[in-house]
Amino acid sequence: MKLLLVGCTFFAVVVRDVVHGDCHHHNAVFKSVLATDHECGIYLGDRTCDGGDCRKRCRGLLTRYWNDSLGVPSATINRFYRPSVHNLEYHERTECCLSDVRKKVPLMEVCRRADASISCYNQHYGNLEAEIPAFIPFTDLQHQQILQECLDILRIPDSILVGYVMHGIAKYAEAKCALRCFLLREGLYTDAAGPDLHRMSAQCEGNYAGEEFRQQASRCIRKLQGQCINKCELAYRIADECVNGDVELLQIFAGVSTSLSTNLTSSPTTTVIFPPKITVDIPSVFPRPFIG
DSSP states (O other): OOHHHHHHHHHHHHTTEEOOOOTTTTTOEEEEEEHHHHHHHHHHHTOTTTEEEOHHHHHHHTTTTTTTTTTOGGGGGGGGOOHHHHHHHHHHHHHHHHHHHHHHHTEEEEEEHHHHHHHHIIIHHHHHHHHOOOOOOOOOHHHHHHHHHHHHHTOOOOOOOOOOOOHHHOOOOHHHHHHHHHHHHHTSSETTEEEEEHHHHHOOOOOOOOOOHHHHHHHHHHHHTSSSOOHHOOOOOOOOIOOOSSSHHHHHHHHHHHHHHHHHTTTTTTTOOOOOTTTOSSSSSOOOOOOO
C-alpha cells in the first residue's frame, strides 16, 4: 500500500509539471526538469553512451537547449535556473567552466559533453528550479504543421501563400491574419497583452527579455493598441515595429511560409494571386506553354 501511495504521488507531481496547451496557451507546451528527467528515464532505461550518463543530454534535447553539433547548451537553458543576487560573476564563471569542457571532452562524446556542460550551469549559474514548468520551443516541423492548420482554418488558398512569400507579408491582409493565428497557436501572442517576450526569447534564442528592450517594446505596443487597428494588422505591426531582437519573429514566420510554399511553386497548376496595386516586371517562376 505504501509503495502504491508513493507511486501515485510521484505520478501526480510529474503530471503537474507537464502543462500542455489549453485555451490560454493553445499549442504551447511547458515542462519542468523533473518531468523531463522522468520521461528520459523511461526512454533510456539503464543505457549509457560513450561511457557517460545520457539523461542530461536527453533533457536538453527534449527541452530544446541541446544540439550535438554545437556541444554546449544554448542560452535558453537559463529558463530553468535562478541566479543568486549575491553572485554577480555567475555568467563569467559558467563560461569559464564551459571553456574547460570544450578543451577536455571531445565533441563526438555527446553524452559526456552534455553531462559536463550542464554540470557547469548547476555549479556556477544559479539554483536549478527543477519543479517549475518552462516553455518548450517549437521545432521547424511543428512550425510548419501549425501554419498549415492556420491556413486551413482561415481558408487561405495556396495561391495567397505563394504570393506573400514572393512579394512580402505587408502586401497581403490574409498573410497578416495567418501570422496572428500562427502566433496565437504557438502561445507567443495574445490580442490583449501582445507578445510574450519571455517565451519569444526561448523560441527565437534572442534577447527579448532584457529590461531595456521590454520597456521599449511595451511603449511601442501600447501606442499601437491605442490606435483603431484590426486584430490582424495589429499583430503584424507589433511583430514588425515593436519586436526586433537578435532574431526577429517575422523571420521565423517567413521561413516557415517559404518551406510550405516550396512544393507549391514547383507545380505549374498553382496560380499566384498578386497583391493589389503592384506592378510585376519580373519573369514568371512558372513554365510558359510552348507555342509551335
